[in-house]
Amino acid sequence: MTSLDKPTTTTNDQQQPDSHDAKAVTEAALFEAFGGVRGMVETVLPGLLFVTIFTINKDLHIAAVAALAVSVLLVAVRLIRRDTVKHAFSGVFGVAFGVVFAMMTGNAKDFYLPGMIYTLGLALAYIVTTIAGVPLIGLILGPVFKENLSWRTRNPGRKKAYAKASWAWGLILLAKCAILFPLYWWADTAQLGWVLVALKIPPFLLAVYLTWVFLAKAPPPIDVFAEMEAEERAEKEREAAARRSEG
Numbered sequence: 001m002t003s004l005d006k007p008t009t010t011t012n013d014q015q016q017p018d019s020h021d022a023k024a025v026t027e028a029a030l031f032e033a034f035g036g037v038r039g040m041v042e043t044v045l046p047g048l049l050f051v052t053i054f055t056i057n058k059d060l061h062i063a064a065v066a067a068l069a070v071s072v073l074l075v076a077v078r079l080i081r082r083d084t085v086k087h088a089f090s091g092v093f094g095v096a097f098g099v100v101f102a103m104m105t106g107n108a109k110d111f112y113l114p115g116m117i118y119t120l121g122l123a124l125a126y127i128v129t130t131i132a133g134v135p136l137i138g139l140i141l142g143p144v145f146k147e148n149l150s151w152r153t154r155n156p157g158r159k160k161a162y163a164k165a166s167w168a169w170g171l172i173l174l175a176k177c178a179i180l181f182p183l184y185w186w187a188d189t190a191q192l193g194w195v196l197v198a199l200k201i202p203p204f205l206l207a208v209y210l211t212w213v214f215l216a217k218a219p220p221p222i223d224v225f226a227e228m229e230a231e232e233r234a235e236k237e238r239e240a241a242a243r244r245s246e247g
Contacts, residue, residue, distance in 0.1 A: 097115075120173075127167070151222070164210075180192070
């Protein structure tokens with residue numbers, strides 16, 4: 001058991017932070033982890049451009065190249081502004097896989113298939129990791145809250161909140177897949193594309209909102225980085241005291 005998640009005793013002197021502050025911290029962390037409004041725009045824009053162009057002219061190549069080009073442009077803008085690029089890069093890779101797959105098969109609907117498969121895999125990952133006792137949302141948000149894996153054994157209330165949030169993400173994404181995969185077989189490319197664009201933001205916002213609700217009511221995170229820094233300072237003070245006593 002590591003120093004990051006080993007159990008420690010707590011006292012009544014340790015006060016819970018104000019609930020408003022806890023909600024604000026949770027909101028800020030979720031905003032950082034999931035990219036905020038800009039991240040959502042970067043997620044939606046390439047697919048929206050693809051389905052718009054394909055609906056107008058039915059040209060797979062033009063639609064695919066335009067979607068890939070705007071994804072690359074979004075990354076370039078972030079690089080120029082020296083912003084975080086992880087969300088934009090993930091969008092480029094997702095669009096690139098879709099473009100390659102659609103070009104290989106010649107079926108425009110296959111532009112969406114890699115993303116749909118990824119969504120299904122992510123839904124199963126949320127559910128399986130929660131059943132295994134290590135909910136995925138905790139692994140994602142632990143470093144953001146500076147608690148790493150301390151919630152696993154030192155903060156059971158927080159682990160329970162992460163489990164609830166992971167169940168929410170998994171079930172919401174499964175529901176999304178239950179809509180999209182039948183449409184992949186029955187609908188045409190434009191119909192599938194518009195439904196997929198419409199389902200980009202609402203399920204995501206619902207999952208983020210439920211995560212915020214669960215975590216805002218949970219115990220505060222244990223800042224393991226602050227603990228390690230305190231231990232280092234204490235060790236230095238002990239060494240300094242030992243040197244003074246020897247002198």
